[in-house]
Amino acid sequence: MTIHRVPSTGTTVLYTDQTLLDGVLEPYKENCRYLKTARVERGVVEDAALAAHCTFEIPESCYIADTGHFNSVEFNICYNQMAYYLIAKSVEASLVEPFVSWHMEDYWERQLPNILIADFRSKFRSPMRSSSFSGTLQFVKVTQRSGDRPLVLIDTVCRYADAAGGRAEGAVKLVITNPPPRP
Template sequence: MTSQQTLPADLSSLEADKLLLDRVLEPYKTNCRYLKTARVEQGDCLTLHATFEIPESCYIAATGHFNSVEFNICYNQMAYYLIAKAAQESLIEPFDSWTMADYWQRQLPNVLIADFQSKFRRPMQGAAFSGTLTFSKITQRSGDRPLVIIETVCGYSDGAGGHADGAVKLVITNPPSPR
C-alpha cells in the first residue's frame, strides 16, 4: 500500500490554504462560492477532499435536492483549487513547473471541460455535504497546439446517505512551456 501525504501540516499552511481558496473562488459571485474547505492528499494520485454549503441556489427556486447545475459548479471549484494547489506546491507534473502567475492567467479562459458525466445514485441535500476529486491521469501534448488533459473522478455525499459521482475530462489549452 502506498503511503499518502495530507497537505497542509501546520497552522501557517492552513491560513495559506484559506487565502488560496479565497483567491480561487474570487471569480464567483459571493452567493455562489459553495466550496468551504479543501484538503489535498498526495499518493498514487492527487485527491482533494472538500466540504460544501449551498444555503440557497444561485439560479433557481429551492428544489430541495442537489442537482446537476450545482454538481458542475462544485466540480469546477474543486478542479480550480486542486490545479492551483498543485502549481503552488509543485505537487505533480506538469504543474510543478508552473508559477502561480501561470495559473491565474489560465484559470478561467484555458481550463475547459471536454467530457462530463454525472450520476445521481441517491438524492442528496445541498445544504451541507462533502466531495472528493481525484486526478486519475494527466497527459501532456506538445506541438503546435499544446494541451494538458486531466482525467478525473469525483463524488459527493451528504450525511443522510445521498450520493452522486462522475467522471470529467479537463483540457487546459495554452499551458506554459516547461521550464
C-alpha cells in the same frame, strides 16, 4: 505526448489554504462560493494518488427556487471549484507534473480562459441535500501534449455525499489550453 501517472509514492496531506481558496473563488459571485474546505492528499490511497476532499454549503441556489436537493447545475459548479483548487494547489505545492514547472501567475492567467471541460458525465445515485455535503475529486491521469497546439489533459473522477446517504458521482476530462512553455 507525455503521460504522467499521478505518483503514489510519498504521502502528502495539505489542509485548506484559505488565501488560495479565496483566490480560486474570487471570480464567483458571493452567493455562489460553495466550496468551504479542501484537504489535498497525495499518495494516501493507491488508486487515488492525488485527491481533494472538500466540504460544501449551498444555503440557497444561485439560479432557481429551492428544489430541496443537489442538482446537475450545482454538481458542475462544485466540480469546477474543486478542480480549480486542486490544480492551483498542484502548482503552488509542486504536487504533480506538469504543474511542478508552473508558477502561480501561470495558473491565475489560465484559470478562467484556459481550463475547460471536454467531457462531463454525472450520475445521481440517491437524492442529496445541498445545504451541507462533502465531495472528493481525484486526478486519475495527467497528459501533456506538445506541438503546435500544446494541451494538458486531466482525467478525473468525483464523488459527492451527504450525511443522510445521498450520493452522486462523475467522470470529467479537463483540458488546459495554452499551458506555459516547458522548461
